[in-house]
Amino acid sequence: MRKTLIKRTILATLGLASSAVLAHTGEMAHAHGGDAMSSFFQAALHPLTGLDHLAAMVSVGLWSALTARHGRDGSSRGVSRTMWAAPAAFAATLLVGALLGLGGLKLPGVEPMIAASLLILGLLVCTRTALPTLAGGALVSGFALFHGLAHGAELAGTHAAAALTGMALSTAGLHALGIAIGMGLRNSRAGTRGRQGARQWASRVAGACVAVFGAALLTPAVANAF
Numbered sequence: 001m002r003k004t005l006i007k008r009t010i011l012a013t014l015g016l017a018s019s020a021v022l023a024h025t026g027e028m029a030h031a032h033g034g035d036a037m038s039s040f041f042q043a044a045l046h047p048l049t050g051l052d053h054l055a056a057m058v059s060v061g062l063w064s065a066l067t068a069r070h071g072r073d074g075s076s077r078g079v080s081r082t083m084w085a086a087p088a089a090f091a092a093t094l095l096v097g098a099l100l101g102l103g104g105l106k107l108p109g110v111e112p113m114i115a116a117s118l119l120i121l122g123l124l125v126c127t128r129t130a131l132p133t134l135a136g137g138a139l140v141s142g143f144a145l146f147h148g149l150a151h152g153a154e155l156a157g158t159h160a161a162a163a164l165t166g167m168a169l170s171t172a173g174l175h176a177l178g179i180a181i182g183m184g185l186r187n188s189r190a191g192t193r194g195r196q197g198a199r200q201w202a203s204r205v206a207g208a209c210v211a212v213f214g215a216a217l218l219t220p221a222v223a224n225a226f
Contacts, residue, residue: 044169058174058178062178064085065083069082086140101149117147117214118211120139121140123211125207127207182203
């Protein structure tokens with residue numbers, strides 16, 4: 001069962017990397033308008049239809065789970081606190097960015113920053129590099145601002161409250177998915193040595209694929225931005 005899950009995780013991540021042309025860089029059209037319920041579902045689908053957003057949000061949860069540390073007393077309470085810090089920071093700043101985007105704010109370099117977020121998050125997952133809680137939260141918040149601006153600009157014309165609610169729930173779900181996958185891959189103490197190696201290998205491949213995906217988007221994104 002675990003081997004099957006790992007294989008599916010790797011294949012899904014490879015699919016993200018190979019589908020860069022479908023990324024949220026303008027190729028995907030979204031129809032907006034209608035009532036509040038339509039706005040809710042349209043916004044909830046935004047992180048799912050833009051593969052760059054989807055990969056970033058899952059990667060934040062995955063990285064958080066892989067690098068979460070125990071508390072000083074060795075309890076799991078510290079793990080839970082550090083595990084959710086970065087996803088919570090990402091989700092909160094994403095909403096701020098979406099509000100600013102809905103309000104018409106435009107910043108240069110949005111697409112390059114989104115691509116850079118994939119590159120860096122992928123490398124963090126691949127290497128299982130842990131950062132201090134505040135530093136990790138600040139890093140993902142900076143990325144989330146640009147993801148939020150991209151969302152907000154495309155959600156113009158929707159019912160703002162309903163759209164933001166749908167986007168927040170979808171974002172939280174993707175973070176939770178990443179954390180669930182990460183928890184399944186981080187338990188290096190349990191099982192045989194072969195299973196430990198498979199878990200580490202799977203997380204490294206997943207992170208590398210996201211990093212490659214980000215690198216593939218970065219050059220054209222920089223060229224288009226400047």
